[in-house]
Amino acid sequence: MNNLNTVEIKSFVPAKDFALSKSFYQRLGFEMASEFEGVAYFKSGSCAFLLQDFYQPQHCNNFMMHLLVESAQAWYQHIVDANLAEEFSVQVTELVEQPWGMLEFCITDPSGVLWRIAEKLLR
Numbered sequence: 148m149n150n151l152n153t154v155e156i157k158s159f160v161p162a163k164d165f166a167l168s169k170s171f172y173q174r175l176g177f178e179m180a181s182e183f184e185g186v187a188y189f190k191s192g193s194c195a196f197l198l199q200d201f202y203q204p205q206h207c208n209n210f211m212m213h214l215l216v217e218s219a220q221a222w223y224q225h226i227v228d229a230n231l232a233e234e235f236s237v238q239v240t241e242l243v244e245q246p247w248g249m250l251e252f253c254i255t256d257p258s259g260v261l262w263r264i265a266e267k268l269l270r
Contacts, residue, residue: 158196159186161207163258165200171235171257172198176225207259219250219266226254244268 162168169187173179177189185200194214216222223242226232231254232239240253251265 155195158212159199159201160196160212160256160260161201161203161210161258162198162256163202163207165198167235167257168198171231171237174229174231174234175254176222202258204259210259211261211263213263213265216264216266219252219264222264223252 160168165185165187169179169182172187172189177191179187180190180195181188187198189196189198196212219242223239226239231237235257237257238253238255242250242252244250245265248268249265250268251263254262254264256262
């Protein structure tokens with residue numbers, strides 16, 4: 148019998164300006180654990196992704212990440228308090244309770260990657 152257990156999955160998130168994107172993600176709340184040859188490893192708790200020094204406009208403008216958190220309100224307030232929208236010229240939507248049971252908001256990164264940051268609501 149084959150062992151098909153999975154251990155982890157990570158996305159390679161594209162970056163138009165690698166240095167700016169690294170700074171953005173650190174200010175957003177991720178720890179940069181390592182960097183080697185145009186790839187930076189970011190983590191927060193048990194979640195991680197790889198930021199790559201790669202940019203293709205169609206790819207970036209259609210790339211989306213979904214981050215499930217314990218408190219969407221806390222993440223939203225952190226982003227507002229840190230002034231990330233103005234500092235990095237990114238878009239942040241309002242916090243919305245969705246009909247599918249999530250409290251969420253969206254933020255784009257400096258390359259145009261869309262992040263949906265959400266909390267599962269108890270129903």
